[in-house]
Amino acid sequence: MFKKFKKIAAVTAAAGLLGLALSACSSAEKATTEADCGTEKAFCIGLVTDIGKVDDKSFNQSAWEGAQQAATENNGFAKYVETQDPKDYAANIALFADAGYNAIVTVGFLMAEATTIAAEKYPDVKFIGVDQFNGGASANYSGLIFPEDKAGFIVGYLGGYLTKTGKTAAIAGGPDSIPPVRKFIEGFVAGVEYASQEQGKSYPKASSVYYTGANAFNDPAWGASTAQQYLDQDVDVIFSAGGKTGNGGLARTAQKAGAYCIGVDTDQWGTVPEAQACLVTSAMKLIPQGVVALIGQVKAGTFAGGNFVGDVGAAPYHDFDATIPADVKDKVAALTAKIISGEVATGVKQ
Amino acid sequence: MLRLQAVGAVINMMTTALRSRKSLYFYIVVIAIAFAYSVNSVSTVAVAASSITFGLPLAMAAMVGIMCERTGVVNIGIEGTLLTSAFFGFFVAALSQNLIWGLLAAIASGAVTGLLLALLTVSWKMDQIIAGTIVNILATGLTSFFYKQGYSLPAIFPRWSIPGLSDIPFLGRVFFQSGPITYFGLILIFVLYVAMYHTAWGLRTRAIGEYPSSAETSGISVKKFKYINVVIAGAFGGLTGAYLTLELVGSFDRGFSAGKGFTALAIMIFGRWNPIGALLAAIFFGFAQALANQLMIDGLVAIPGPFINMLPYVLTIVVLAFSAGKVRGPAAAGQPYEREQA
Numbered sequence: 246m247f248k249k250f251k252k253i254a255a256v257t258a259a260a261g262l263l264g265l266a267l268s269a270c271s272s273a274e275k276a277t278t279e280a281d282c283g284t285e286k287a288f289c290i291g292l293v294t295d296i297g298k299v300d301d302k303s304f305n306q307s308a309w310e311g312a313q314q315a316a317t318e319n320n321g322f323a324k325y326v327e328t329q330d331p332k333d334y335a336a337n338i339a340l341f342a343d344a345g346y347n348a349i350v351t352v353g354f355l356m357a358e359a360t361t362i363a364a365e366k367y368p369d370v371k372f373i374g375v376d377q378f379n380g381g382a383s384a385n386y387s388g389l390i391f392p393e394d395k396a397g398f399i400v401g402y403l404g405g406y407l408t409k410t411g412k413t414a415a416i417a418g419g420p421d422s423i424p425p426v427r428k429f430i431e432g433f434v435a436g437v438e439y440a441s442q443e444q445g446k447s448y449p450k451a452s453s454v455y456y457t458g459a460n461a462f463n464d465p466a467w468g469a470s471t472a473q474q475y476l477d478q479d480v481d482v483i484f485s486a487g488g489k490t491g492n493g494g495l496a497r498t499a500q501k502a503g504a505y506c507i508g509v510d511t512d513q514w515g516t517v518p519e520a521q522a523c524l525v526t527s528a529m530k531l532i533p534q535g536v537v538a539l540i541g542q543v544k545a546g547t548f549a550g551g552n553f554v555g556d557v558g559a560a561p562y563h564d565f566d567a568t569i570p571a572d573v574k575d576k577v578a579a580l581t582a583k584i585i586s587g588e589v590a591t592g593v594k595q
Numbered sequence: 596m597l598r599l600q601a602v603g604a605v606i607n608m609m610t611t612a613l614r615s616r617k618s619l620y621f622y623i624v625v626i627a628i629a630f631a632y633s634v635n636s637v638s639t640v641a642v643a644a645s646s647i648t649f650g651l652p653l654a655m656a657a658m659v660g661i662m663c664e665r666t667g668v669v670n671i672g673i674e675g676t677l678l679t680s681a682f683f684g685f686f687v688a689a690l691s692q693n694l695i696w697g698l699l700a701a702i703a704s705g706a707v708t709g710l711l712l713a714l715l716t717v718s719w720k721m722d723q724i725i726a727g728t729i730v731n732i733l734a735t736g737l738t739s740f741f742y743k744q745g746y747s748l749p750a751i752f753p754r755w756s757i758p759g760l761s762d763i764p765f766l767g768r769v770f771f772q773s774g775p776i777t778y779f780g781l782i783l784i785f786v787l788y789v790a791m792y793h794t795a796w797g798l799r800t801r802a803i804g805e806y807p808s809s810a811e812t813s814g815i816s817v818k819k820f821k822y823i824n825v826v827i828a829g830a831f832g833g834l835t836g837a838y839l840t841l842e843l844v845g846s847f848d849r850g851f852s853a854g855k856g857f858t859a860l861a862i863m864i865f866g867r868w869n870p871i872g873a874l875l876a877a878i879f880f881g882f883a884q885a886l887a888n889q890l891m892i893d894g895l896v897a898i899p900g901p902f903i904n905m906l907p908y909v910l911t912i913v914v915l916a917f918s919a920g921k922v923r924g925p926a927a928a929g930q931p932y933e934r935e936q937a
Contacts, residue, residue: 298848298849298850300742301848422901450894453891454888455904458904466839466851466852467884470649470843474641474888474889477644477645478638478892489850489851493846496844496846497845516744519845
């Protein structure tokens with residue numbers, strides 16, 4: 246028995262490596278070609294995803310869109326590597342750094358450590374860490390961070406006005422030890438409470454479930470089952486945040502008539518069409534714009550390192566524009582301005 | 596007089612059943628559910644229903660493993676079967692805008708992965724672990740490569756409330772307000788149990804899994820049996836994939852099965868290669884997952900999320916350690932069968 250499992254482990258590891266080799270490289274449109282990277286005239290952008298996929302309809306995809314756009318704008322070349330295993334972060338970064346890429350975008354909080362180390366090892370390469378707080382001094386590493394709590398607060402506020410049962414909930418594809426995940430969720434909870442007080446109602450605190458583990462971002466079935474567990478308890482507003490796990494929660498919520506769901510990171514109306522029956526809005530981080538801005542700095546030679554705070558907001562209501570009462574829309578718009586300016590604090594620990 | 600005897604026999608059977616250890620566990624579970632229900636009926640029903648939602652795909656996937664290993668073929672390609680069938684189920688349903696076509700495509704593609712495994716292991720006598728890995732790699736590679744965003748299903752399989760039964764408190768929501776694949780899957784698990792232990796097919800299958808050359812001697816075509824069982828198991832895996840995409844989630848993403856095929860192997864061992872055992876093991880595992888969620892939902896205990904997420908795994912280890920005893924799988928599982936030449 247034990248021998249069998251040892252064999253399984255070994256073969257699985259080998260298979261993983263093979264899979265990595267097979268799926269690792271996919272190139273985008275070519276302004277300059279990859280062969281030019283490292284030469285004077287070429288401008289090359291490499292992107293390393295977190296264990297999620299580049300088409301996760303969420304943060305990896307947003308960052309890749311930004312990288313592609315930046316490549317077009319700067320007449321450069323962009324390419325990505327999908328990380329299959331956290332142990333490969335450094336190796337994947339090295340793929341680009343060793344090839345003489347100018348800018349490397351690493352996506353996700355979990356890659357912060359690997360990126361910090363790489364920034365020291367390759368001082369000539371500029372590193373952009375999406376969702377990473379750069380606590381160090383490297384001048385060639387800039388964290389692209391977002392006030393996720395503000396985005397969460399705005400959609401939570403809307404949810405607090407939309408709920409009929411008074412029960413709201415959040416599903417987090419990711420543990421609360423990842424600040425962007427936690428800030429989204431806690432912002433949402435605070436937003437619901439704010440709306441509840443404003444209406445003079447005493448809604449129970451929005452509940453939240455965090456998912457930890459190797460598949461935290463990549464388990465739609467878990468997200469769907471958890472959403473169902475909420476729906477069975479009369480929750481009618483669900484903020485489902487976190488890669489494919491979150492997408493599963495959105496899709497499941499769409500099956501219940503009268504329930505609302507809220508997406509995350511990008512406007513998920515387009516990326517998760519199966520959720521359109523419930524998707525009122527998404528708590529957005531303007532990741533592509535942030536990536537484009539930072540890569541623009543690299544190209545212009547003004548890249549300074551440190552941290553770059555990107556913008557957040559709520560996505561358009563799309564089909565729900567007609568059904569959400571006008572006064573609620575006005576209130577959300579007014580609150581959005583106050584939250585962004587800092588006039589109203591979210592109260593979420595940063 | 597006869598009637599008295601019959602009553603006596605029934606009483607005798609009942610008292611024996613009452614005294615057995617299995618029914619002791621049953622009473623403990625019933626009492627615990629009744630207690631939880633009296634404290635908070637809404638949460639109890641939600642947790643119980645979620646136990647089924649979380650557990651059912653694992654139970655169904657474990658049946659794939661049971662059918663294969665009982666017939667002497669180790670199948671670590673369940674993950675690949677789930678992924679392939681979910682892929683075909685989703686895209687056929689999305690393109691034809693018809694769920695039934697999707698369901699059939701999922702079952703057929705699952706059967707094809709079973710056929711591939713049978714070809715590799717039975718005909719070509721390849722190492723079964725490698726063969727299963729090939730199925731997994733192929734599934735991951737092909738579904739990732741051909742996956743395209745932007746398709747969606749016309750609907751998902753709706754829940755069917757069974758008239759009368761669905762109104763029963765607790766049991767109604769937990770068992771009788773589910774989707775068609777859930778009902779079908781549960782029935783198939785019981786059918787498999789009966790077939791495995793009470794039919795000639797089952798006896799032959801188990802004989803092949805334990806001692807194939809002896810089965811061959813008694814006139815059973817080992818090769819044919821292995822082929823049939825592994826392909827049927829693949830179709831069962833296809834049904835599981837269809838459940839995930841067409842009934843539970845309603846979407847497909849790359850890497851959609853998220854390791855459920857591997858968890859199913861553990862469930863199979865936990866359930867001692869017995870369909871009902873695996874069903875109970877899967878529901879137990881699903882319960883632990885639902886309980887972990889509920890602990891976070893209610894926020895009653897201040898335990899960090901990652902520790903709560905460990906609950907299903909920790910509980911499984913504890914239960915295994917105390918209840919399992921010596922677990923032994925089919926003796927001939929994993930060994931390619933060569934007919935002896937006289």
